[in-house]
Amino acid sequence: MKRFFYELSESWKIAVAQMRSNMTRSTLTALGVIIGIVAVTLMGTAIGGIQVGFDKSMAIFGDDVLYVGQWPWKNVDDWWNYRDRKKIKTEYADGLNRMIAMTSNSNLAIAIPTSSVYRSVKYMDSEVNNVLIRGTVSDYIITSTFDFKEGRFFNELESRGGANVCVIGYDVADALFPSASPIDKSVLINGQPFKVVGVISRQGSFLGLFSLDAIVVMPLPAFQKYFTAKSEAEILVKVKDKTKLADAKDELAGLMRRVRGLSPEKRDDFSINEQQALKSTLDPIKNSIAIAGLFITGLSLFVGAIGIMNITFVSVKERTKEIGTRKALGARRRTILLQFLIESTALCLLGGIIGLTFAFLMCFLIGVAFPSFPIHFSSGLVLVSMLVSVMTGLISGFAPAWSASRLDPVTALRYE
Amino acid sequence: MDTRDSIRPVGPVVIDIENITKDYVMGEEIVHALRGVSLQIHKNEYIAIMGPSGSGKSTLMNMLGCLDTPTSGRYEFNGRNVAEMNDDELAAIRNREIGFVFQTFNLLPRSTSLRNVELPLIYAGIDRETREERAAQTLVDVGLGDRIHHKPNELSGGQRQRVAVARALVNRPSIILADEPTGNLDSKTGEEIMALFEDLYQRGNTIIVVTHEADIARHARRTVRLRDGVIESDELVSVAELETVALP
Numbered sequence: 001m002k003r004f005f006y007e008l009s010e011s012w013k014i015a016v017a018q019m020r021s022n023m024t025r026s027t028l029t030a031l032g033v034i035i036g037i038v039a040v041t042l043m044g045t046a047i048g049g050i051q052v053g054f055d056k057s058m059a060i061f062g063d064d065v066l067y068v069g070q071w072p073w074k075n076v077d078d079w080w081n082y083r084d085r086k087k088i089k090t091e092y093a094d095g096l097n098r099m100i101a102m103t104s105n106s107n108l109a110i111a112i113p114t115s116s117v118y119r120s121v122k123y124m125d126s127e128v129n130n131v132l133i134r135g136t137v138s139d140y141i142i143t144s145t146f147d148f149k150e151g152r153f154f155n156e157l158e159s160r161g162g163a164n165v166c167v168i169g170y171d172v173a174d175a176l177f178p179s180a181s182p183i184d185k186s187v188l189i190n191g192q193p194f195k196v197v198g199v200i201s202r203q204g205s206f207l208g209l210f211s212l213d214a215i216v217v218m219p220l221p222a223f224q225k226y227f228t229a230k231s232e233a234e235i236l237v238k239v240k241d242k243t244k245l246a247d248a249k250d251e252l253a254g255l256m257r258r259v260r261g262l263s264p265e266k267r268d269d270f271s272i273n274e275q276q277a278l279k280s281t282l283d284p285i286k287n288s289i290a291i292a293g294l295f296i297t298g299l300s301l302f303v304g305a306i307g308i309m310n311i312t313f314v315s316v317k318e319r320t321k322e323i324g325t326r327k328a329l330g331a332r333r334r335t336i337l338l339q340f341l342i343e344s345t346a347l348c349l350l351g352g353i354i355g356l357t358f359a360f361l362m363c364f365l366i367g368v369a370f371p372s373f374p375i376h377f378s379s380g381l382v383l384v385s386m387l388v389s390v391m392t393g394l395i396s397g398f399a400p401a402w403s404a405s406r407l408d409p410v411t412a413l414r415y416e
Numbered sequence: 417m418d419t420r421d422s423i424r425p426v427g428p429v430v431i432d433i434e435n436i437t438k439d440y441v442m443g444e445e446i447v448h449a450l451r452g453v454s455l456q457i458h459k460n461e462y463i464a465i466m467g468p469s470g471s472g473k474s475t476l477m478n479m480l481g482c483l484d485t486p487t488s489g490r491y492e493f494n495g496r497n498v499a500e501m502n503d504d505e506l507a508a509i510r511n512r513e514i515g516f517v518f519q520t521f522n523l524l525p526r527s528t529s530l531r532n533v534e535l536p537l538i539y540a541g542i543d544r545e546t547r548e549e550r551a552a553q554t555l556v557d558v559g560l561g562d563r564i565h566h567k568p569n570e571l572s573g574g575q576r577q578r579v580a581v582a583r584a585l586v587n588r589p590s591i592i593l594a595d596e597p598t599g600n601l602d603s604k605t606g607e608e609i610m611a612l613f614e615d616l617y618q619r620g621n622t623i624i625v626v627t628h629e630a631d632i633a634r635h636a637r638r639t640v641r642l643r644d645g646v647i648e649s650d651e652l653v654s655v656a657e658l659e660t661v662a663l664p
Contacts, residue, residue: 003541010538017526325522328483329583330511330539332504409483413518 030351032304037355043293135223151198162221324412344397352389427459436489515584
C-alpha cells in the first residue's frame with residue numbers, strides 16, 4: 001500500500017514533467033478534451049439556467065394557487081375540443097366563494113376573479129404597447145408574490161366601487177415616468193384616465209422571454225366597464241395547504257361542475273391549471289437540450305479521447321527504452337500501467353481545467369451581454385466535468401498503458 | 417603482487433545455473449541462443465562474461481539479470497527457483513537482488529542524479545526520507561557528492577555512468593550486472609569506471625561484467641567465454657583463487 005502511494009506520487013511527478021517538456025503537444029492533444037469539457041459545462045449551465053430561471057418565474061405564480069380557465073396550460077392535439085367550451089366568467093368566483101364558505105374542512109381558501117386584455121398605456125406623449133391590462137379584486141394581492149416599489153394595491157372600497165385607479169408594473173412606470181414618481185398621476189388606457197396608486201417592483205421576465213413587468217392591474221368593475229371585448233377571464237383559487245394540492249384540485253373541479261351545472265355524464269368543460277403543469281410542459285424542452293448537448297459532448301469527448309489515446313501510444317513508443325530500464329530496476333507491470341494511466345489522466349485533467357476556465361469565461365461574458373438570460377454555473381458542474389476528464393483519461397489511456405505494461409523488458413531495453 | 421591476486425574467501429552460491437537453454441523463434445527459424453549452459457557464481461566474485469556477437473552472451477546476461485526466463489534448465493538465485501517465477505516476482509528479484517549498469521547509462525533524462533538513484537528505492541517501497549538519504553549517500557560513495565542535483569545532460573559520460581552505478585548499488589543488491597559498462601566511454605574514463613568496480617569488489621560486492629573487450633575483462637578475477645551458445649572456457653585469473661572456487 002505504501003509502495004503504491006510512492007509509485008503514485010512518482011508517476012504524478014513524471015506526468016507533470018512530461019507535460020511541461022512537451023507543452024505544445026500536450027495542449028494540442030488536450031484540445032479535444034477542452035472542447036468536450038466546454039460543451040459539458042455550457043450544456044450543464046444552460047440546463048441549470050433554464051431550471052433556475054423557471055423556478056424564479058414560477059415563484060411569481062405561487063405554488064398554492066389553482067387557475068381555472070378555458071384552456072389547459074399545455075400543448076393539446078385536440079384543440080377543437082377546447083375552442084367551443086363556454087367562456088369562463090368572472091362571476092364564477094362569487095359562486096365558488098359561497099360554496100367554499102359552506103363547505104366544512106374545505107381545502108380551498110378563496111377564489112379571485114381576473115380578466116385580462118392587452119392594450120396600450122399612455123401618459124402625456126409617452127406610450128407603451130402590448131401591456132397586460134388585468135381587472136381583479138383587492139384580494140388578488142393574496143395570490144401574488146409581488147412587492148411594491150411605491151404606493152399600494154387598490155383597497156376593497158376602490159375594488160367594489162370600480163374606481164378608475166390602477167397599479168402599474170415596473171416597465172410601464174419606467175417607460176412613462178422615467179424621472180418622476182407615477183403616484184397620483186393619471187395614465188390613459190383606451191382613452192380612459194386611471195389614477196396610479198402603486199408601482200409593482202421589478203419581477204423580471206418569464207424564462208427571459210417576455211417581461212412580467214408590462215402590466216397594469218385595476219379593479220374588476222372598472223375593467224369591465226371599458227375592456228369587455230376580447231378579454232379572457234381566469235379564476236385564481238388559493239388553496240389552504242399546498243401539500244394537499246391534488247385534493248384541492250378535485251374539490252375545485254366538483255365545485256366548478258356545480259357552478260356550470262354539468263350533469264354527471266358530461267365531461268369537464270373547463271381546465272384547472274397549476275404551476276406544476278407548466279413545469280411538465282418545459283420538461284421536453286429541457287430533455288431535448290440535454291440530448292442534443294449530450295450528443296455534442298459525447299462526440300467531442302470521444303474525439304478528445306482518441307487524441308489522448310494516440311498521444312499516449314506515441315509516448316509509450318518514444319519511451320520504450322525508459323520502460324525497459326524501469327522494468328530492469330524493478331518496476332512491476334502494475335507500476336508501468338499506473339504511470340501511463342496517470343499521464344493520460346493528467347493530460348485530460350489539464351484539458352478539463354482549461355476547458356472549465358473557458359466555459360466559466362464564456363458564461364461570464366454571456367451573463368454580461370444578456371443579463372436577463374438565466375446563467376447558472378454550479379460547483380456540482382465543476383465536479384462533474386473534473387470527473388468526466390478523469391474518466392476520459394483513464395479510458396483513453398488504458399490501451400496504451402496496458403501495452404506498455406506488457407512490454408518484454410529485454411525487447412524494450414534493446415529498443416532505440 | 418597487488419591485492420588482485422590475493423586469496424579471497426568465497427561466500428555462498430548466489431547464482432546457480434544448470435544446463436539452461438534458450439530458443440528464439442525468428443521468422444520460421446528457431447534460433448538456439450543458449451544450448452545448455454551451467455554456471456555457479458559465488459558471493460563476492462568478479463566475473464567477466466566474454467564472447468563475440470552471436471555467442472549467446474547477451475542472452476545469458478538477460479537470464480542472469482532475470483529479465484528473461486530460460487526455455488529449459490534450472491536457475492536458482494539465492495536458492496530460489498527463478499525459472500518458474502512470474503513477471504512480478506522477477507521484477508521484485510531485479511529490484512532487490514540485481515543492480516544493472518547499462519552501456520548507454522539509461523538514466524531518466526529529466527530527473528536529477530538523486531531522483532535517478534532513488535528510483536529502485538521507490539519500487540522497493542521505501543519512504544521518502546530514507547530514500548533521499550540513501551540515494552545521496554550512495555552518490556557520495558561513487559564520488560558524485562557534488563553532482564547530486566545535476567541532471568544527466570549536465571554531467572560528463574563518466575559521471576553519468578557513475579550515477580548509473582550508484583543506482584545499481586542503492587538497493588544493496590546481491591549482484592551487480594554490467595553490460596559493456598565502458599562501451600560508450602573513452603578509454604581513460606572507462607578505466608576510471610573499472611577502478612570504481614574494483615573498489616566495489618574490494619568492498620565485498622559481487623560483480624558480473626559482460627563485455628567483448630579483453631582490456632575490460634582483464635579487471636575481473638574469473639573469465640567465462642561463450643561461443644555458439646555454450647561455455648567455451650571458464651578460467652580464474654589466479655591459481656590461488658582457482659583453488660578456493662573449486663571447493664564444493
